Amino acid sequence: MRRIISVLLENESGALSRVVGLFSQRNYNIETLTVAPTEDETLSRLTVTTTGSDRVIEQITKQLNKLVEVVKLVDLTEGPHIERELMLIKLKATGSQRAEIKRTVDIFRGQIVDVTSSVYTVQLAGASDKLDGFVQAIGTSGVLEVVRSGVSGIARGEKVLSL
Amino acid sequence: MELLSGADMLIRSLQDQGIEYIYGYPGGAALHIYDALFRQDEVKHILVRHEQAAVHMADGYARATGLPGTVLVTSGPGATNTITGIATAFMDSIPMVVLCGQVASTLIGEDAFQETDMMGVSRPVVKHNLSVRHPSEIPEIIRKAYYIASTGRPGPVVVDIPKDMTAPNERFEYAYPKKIKLRSYSPAIRGHAGQIKKAVDMMLAARRPIIYAGGGVILGKASGQLTELVRKLGYPITNTLMGIGCYPASDKQHLGWLGMHGTYEANMAMHHSDLILAVGARFDDRVTNATEKFCPGARIIHIDIDPASISKTIDADVPIVGPVDAVLKEMLALVKDSKEKPDAEALASWWKQIDEWRAFHGMRYETSPDVIKPQEVIEMLHRLTNGDAFVTSDVGQHQMFAAQYYKFDKPNRWINSGGLGTMGFGLPAAMGIKLTHPDDEVLCITGEGSIQMNIQELSTCNQYKLPVKIINLNNQALGMVKQWQDMNYESRHSHSYMESLPDFIKLAEAYGHVGVRIDKKEDLEPKLKEVLAMKDTLVFVDIQVDRFEHVYPMQVARGCMKDMWLSKTERV
Numbered sequence: 001m002r003r004i005i006s007v008l009l010e011n012e013s014g015a016l017s018r019v020v021g022l023f024s025q026r027n028y029n030i031e032t033l034t035v036a037p038t039e040d041e042t043l044s045r046l047t048v049t050t051t052g053s054d055r056v057i058e059q060i061t062k063q064l065n066k067l068v069e070v071v072k073l074v075d076l077t078e079g080p081h082i083e084r085e086l087m088l089i090k091l092k093a094t095g096s097q098r099a100e101i102k103r104t105v106d107i108f109r110g111q112i113v114d115v116t117s118s119v120y121t122v123q124l125a126g127a128s129d130k131l132d133g134f135v136q137a138i139g140t141s142g143v144l145e146v147v148r149s150g151v152s153g154i155a156r157g158e159k160v161l162s163l
Numbered sequence: 164m165e166l167l168s169g170a171d172m173l174i175r176s177l178q179d180q181g182i183e184y185i186y187g188y189p190g191g192a193a194l195h196i197y198d199a200l201f202r203q204d205e206v207k208h209i210l211v212r213h214e215q216a217a218v219h220m221a222d223g224y225a226r227a228t229g230l231p232g233t234v235l236v237t238s239g240p241g242a243t244n245t246i247t248g249i250a251t252a253f254m255d256s257i258p259m260v261v262l263c264g265q266v267a268s269t270l271i272g273e274d275a276f277q278e279t280d281m282m283g284v285s286r287p288v289v290k291h292n293l294s295v296r297h298p299s300e301i302p303e304i305i306r307k308a309y310y311i312a313s314t315g316r317p318g319p320v321v322v323d324i325p326k327d328m329t330a331p332n333e334r335f336e337y338a339y340p341k342k343i344k345l346r347s348y349s350p351a352i353r354g355h356a357g358q359i360k361k362a363v364d365m366m367l368a369a370r371r372p373i374i375y376a377g378g379g380v381i382l383g384k385a386s387g388q389l390t391e392l393v394r395k396l397g398y399p400i401t402n403t404l405m406g407i408g409c410y411p412a413s414d415k416q417h418l419g420w421l422g423m424h425g426t427y428e429a430n431m432a433m434h435h436s437d438l439i440l441a442v443g444a445r446f447d448d449r450v451t452n453a454t455e456k457f458c459p460g461a462r463i464i465h466i467d468i469d470p471a472s473i474s475k476t477i478d479a480d481v482p483i484v485g486p487v488d489a490v491l492k493e494m495l496a497l498v499k500d501s502k503e504k505p506d507a508e509a510l511a512s513w514w515k516q517i518d519e520w521r522a523f524h525g526m527r528y529e530t531s532p533d534v535i536k537p538q539e540v541i542e543m544l545h546r547l548t549n550g551d552a553f554v555t556s557d558v559g560q561h562q563m564f565a566a567q568y569y570k571f572d573k574p575n576r577w578i579n580s581g582g583l584g585t586m587g588f589g590l591p592a593a594m595g596i597k598l599t600h601p602d603d604e605v606l607c608i609t610g611e612g613s614i615q616m617n618i619q620e621l622s623t624c625n626q627y628k629l630p631v632k633i634i635n636l637n638n639q640a641l642g643m644v645k646q647w648q649d650m651n652y653e654s655r656h657s658h659s660y661m662e663s664l665p666d667f668i669k670l671a672e673a674y675g676h677v678g679v680r681i682d683k684k685e686d687l688e689p690k691l692k693e694v695l696a697m698k699d700t701l702v703f704v705d706i707q708v709d710r711f712e713h714v715y716p717m718q719v720a721r722g723c724m725k726d727m728w729l730s731k732t733e734r735v
Contacts, residue, residue: 014286017283017286018286021287055474062470063471065471068290068291
């Protein structure tokens with residue numbers, strides 16, 4: 001099952017390599033990974049999406065917790081949560097395609113953020129499957145370049161991951 | 164406040180940490196540190212002949228004393244040579260601090276002479292590693308390194324020290340931190356009371372219980388509590404290879420150790436139990452055999468300081484995260500206060516069954532009128548040393564024979580590389596122990612394969628007068644490899660012969676020691692007595708043993724706990 005694990009990590013050099021190293025050492029799978037400092041600059045927030053059996057996921061969270069620089073973590077998929085990913089996608093846009101693409105972008109509530117005579121660059125945010133849906137709707141033949149941020153997530157309601 | 168250079172701060176920190184011995188080898192990036200070492204005499208340095216041996220020495224010291232060992236090496240090859248030793252300590256959760264020189268911070272990343280990314284290289288085999296970024300951080304980093312290495316589930320910690328951090332001309336205020344607190348690291352200090360209560364209720368209601376204890380009992384200094392609890396309950400106990408000595412082997416409740424080469428009765432009792440109390444053990448593959456067939460009727464209580472060890476390979480019904488000594492103490496108090504008592508009738512019939520298994524097999528081997536059997540050498544050593552020696556081993560058949568036939572009644576006496584299986588571990592580990600236990604008998608039980616992996620340390624033994632006794636069970640082959648080839652590859656002995664063996668007697672003499680060869684059965688006892696009487700001399704005893712012996716029992720691959728070969732021809 002797919003999981004979103006959110007980690008508060010000491011913002012120190014080498015801390016990220018420990019997390020990434022752990023996944024490869026123990027043969028766990030990383031689907032996406034995002035990391036950036038938080039409002040407290042001594043801490044980084046890292047979000048990793050992964051898949052595995054319940055036993056594997058339990059091991060992943062335990063092994064992550066064992067890393068000395070991991071302060072706290074939560075498996076967001078255990079409760080209600082919001083998940084977002086940002087995509088920038090460059091599309092071939094000429095002739096009648098231009099209007100069609102614009103309509104599709106509107107339906108997905110994206111924005112065209114850069115335009116040339118033959119190319120649209122589209123920005124789209126949402127859950128990963130929404131981004132997948134957009135790429136599918138456009139059709140891969142028109143796609144010139146895709147860049148995705150990986151998933152960020154946060155729990156719904158009052159629950160917070162902080163010190 | 165005192166002003167000290169980084170190198171002086173490092174050595175002062177070791178003094179303030181109470182470190183008596185460090186093991187190491189100098190080189191360019193560590194020279195400021197070695198100079199600081201020279202200008203004091205509190206911290207004693209032991210110069211090895213290869214950095215791997217320095218780590219095993221520190222490891223042997225740590226296993227025998229329960230205190231963290233310390234290693235000092237230079238950058239590059241000095242650092243990378245420690246990796247096997249560090250991985251050995253990591254697998255067996257041994258507390259240790261490895262101080263590595265590094266090229267100057269201004270050169271890092273430029274492929275400088277003797278530069279290796281030791282932080283990156285060591286990362287998968289350390290509990291943690293730390294890099295010095297400013298000389299003034301050194302006291303705190305050293306304090307942190309020992310704190311992390313020796314608390315929670317212990318393990319090795321590497322400290323990477325760029326050369327400019329120890330420069331003699333820059334001085335900073337020195338103060339050694341009394342306490343250290345890390346917001347991201349706080350090992351459990353006691354188990355969950357509700358879980359402990361639940362576990363005790365289950366233990367008292369069990370009809371076929373067994374205690375399965377591991378190295379965590381020794382690391383957690385909980386042998387006393389464990390022994391008291393087991394005696395109070397009257398239940399059978401087995402332990403892992405790493406747990407040897409955590410409960411007296413001579414006691415009748417002890418079934419011997421379990422797993423791949425464990426006793427028949429221990430493996431049978433595990434398989435047929437209805438309750439397993441696992442204490443500081445990690446259900447490793449050399450214990451469980453095929454996990455899906457593991458102990459089908461047993462419910463499992465698992466006590467461990469490391470949550471990640473619980474339900475990793477075998478699901479626990481009652482997990483208890485906490486230090487084993489504290490948890491066992493609480494369990495004992497509950498057992499004493501409880502109105503419930505173990506079902507005497509069920510327990511009597513369980514013991515009857517176990518005694519039948521013991522009578523059916525037990526530990527045994529065929530003796531021969533003329534060939535020396537490796538097992539009898541170990542039994543004789545046990546007798547001649549009153550079962551009280553520190554015994555280190557290398558890896559292979561001799562290791563299994565030593566563990567099977569030397570009956571340890573005390574913890575911290577059986578010193579072996581159980582997790583990583585590192586050949587070359589035995590001699591340096593024995594040296595580390597002898598250095599701090601000069602009046603105790605220290606035996607290194609080895610084979611002609613393993614001993615050659617760190618044979619150069621005979622020179623270190625000469626320099627520091629370390630009269631360990633090396634017992635070389637010489638079967639002229641890589642015995643365990645050969646055994647597997649006999650059993651699984653129709654005796655095709657691919658590269659398992661040791662051809663062109665050195666004359667170990669001359670070799671020992673060349674290093675300034677005494678060598679004794681034993682090749683006749685009738686010489687075994689008198690010569691071993693002579694060897695053990697040479698208290699102040701390192702003796703290399705080269706014993707020609709049966710070349711065709713196998714280690715039994717041996718679990719059948721991919722079977723359950725009770726599927727075993729009991730000899731070359733008997734399978735159950």
